[in-house]
Amino acid sequence: MNKINRKVEYALIGLKHMRGKPPGELTTVKELTLHYGCPFEMTSRVMQNLAQKGVLRSEQGAYGGYQITKDLNRISFYDLMAMILGPMAVAKCMHSSELESACEIRETCNIVSPVQTLSRRLAEFYRDLTVAELLDGRGGSTGKNLKSSVVAEASMMAEPT
Amino acid sequence: MNKINRKVEYALIGLKHMRGKPPGELTTVKELTLHYGCPFEMTSRVMQNLAQKGVLRSEQGAYGGYQITKDLNRISFYDLMAMILGPMAVAKCMHSSELESACEIRETCNIVSPVQTLSRRLAEFYRDLTVAELLDGRGGSTGKNLKSSVVAEASMMAEPT
DNA sequence: TTAAATACGTCTATTTTAGTCGTAGATAGA
DNA sequence: TCTATCTACGACTAAAATAGACGTATTTAA
Structure with missing residues (x-):
């Protein structure tokens, strides 16, 4: 459950890679695909996306x-996901505040x-x-919570049918 | 992004419904489908699942x-999701701590x-x-964060292509 | 014995996510 | 001016996850 989106992964990979470089040096998508094995087209789209949103500069x-132009301390993970996937909507239909037509039993x-x-709390978190x-x-x-250390091992277990 | 699973919704609907009843009174799945329009089979599965995990008692x-048997104050949302969807795994493959074979570029x-x-922080949150x-x-x-009030309106916006 | 429940294996449809193809446009350097 | 190497982007296909339906067996109160 709650898997991270692949596009977001590629964004993180790209950003981390670029951040490790001396200022002014550009990074090509090809470079990323060679280093990290991420698919060219998709990674390219993601970078284009981040460039449109002003996080990167493209040449x-x-x-x-590409080159990072924004302070990553001033970009939340929420923002990053929103740039790539659109705004967060915890419940698509039935119980969200979308169009009323989306849910027949709203009453x-x-x-x-x-x-x-x-929804509110998750957004806060991100x-x-x-x-x-x-x-x-x-x-x-x-x-606040030390039980969380079990997560790693839990993720190795099988999903139910 | 980050939509809640339908099964989890049905679980919440069922639990909320049962909690509003006098102790000892049972709830049928049919009742839930009539009140809330949720599909019978799926809702049924979810309740069976919760019964197996000891949250509900089935007759x-x-x-x-069905009937609630566990204190809902002592069940985290993480637990609920895990019961229905299996344990959390933020990244399926590439960068998780699953089988090494799942990722070719781990190095x-x-x-x-x-x-x-x-992964750790999300699990904590839940x-x-x-x-x-x-x-x-x-x-x-x-x-901690009051900016979160924009979420509702944000979820009405269109997703990018 | 019947009606109304849960229990559960299997199947199909739908939606979302992931990835590909093809083409156009920009630019540095030979 | 020509070519190699990039970004930009629309449209398409494939794969996987999610949602839901069907059929049948079992349990139990009346």
Whole structure:
């Protein structure tokens, strides 16, 4: 459950790669595909996307490439995901605040508020996490909950049918 | 992005419904489908699942049904999702701690740690949220971040292509 | 014995995600 | 001016995950 989107992974890979370079040096998509094995077209799209949103600067033509232009400390993980996947919508239909036509039982539905609550809190969570923090491996734990160390092993278990 | 699973919605709907009843009174799946329009088979599976995990007690035969047996204050939203969808795995393949064969570029991959970080923090988030809190609509905001109020409107916007 | 439930294996349809193809446009350098 | 090497982007196909349906067996109160 709750798998991260591949495009977002490619974005992180690209950003991390570029951040390790001396300022001014450009990175081509080809470079990323060779280093990390990510598919060219998709990675290219993602970088184009980030360039449109002002996170990267693109330079066309031979010897072109991408370069980070925004402070990654000032971009939340929420923002990054929104740039690539569009705005967050925890519940597509039934219980969200989308068009009324999307849900026929809106009057009787008993979990409108729970889902909105969840939506709000998740958004908060993602907004509080900066891209820089993520890439640095900081923000490892808030210290509130130590049980979380079981996650790694849990992810090796099989999913139910 | 980050849509909630339909099965989890049905679980929440069922639990909320049952919680509103006097103790001892059973709830049938038919009842849920009539009230909330959720599909019978799927809802049935979900309830069976929760029964197997000890959250509900099931009674077969005529006049049978389901009943909550566990304190929802002691079940985290993480647990609920895990019961229905299996354990959380933020990254399926490439950068998780699954079988090594799942990722060919594990040596060169530069975001192993970021994804693990994210995984850890997300799990924490879901563990800190109890099912009771969710159903009550409590846990609305940690107060740390007020920008989150834009989420509702954001979810009405179109996704990029 | 019947009606109304849960239990559960298997199948199909739909939607989302992932990845590909083809082509156009920019630019440095020979 | 020509060519190699990039980005930009529309349209398409494939794969996987999600959602839902069908059929049948079992349990149990009346």
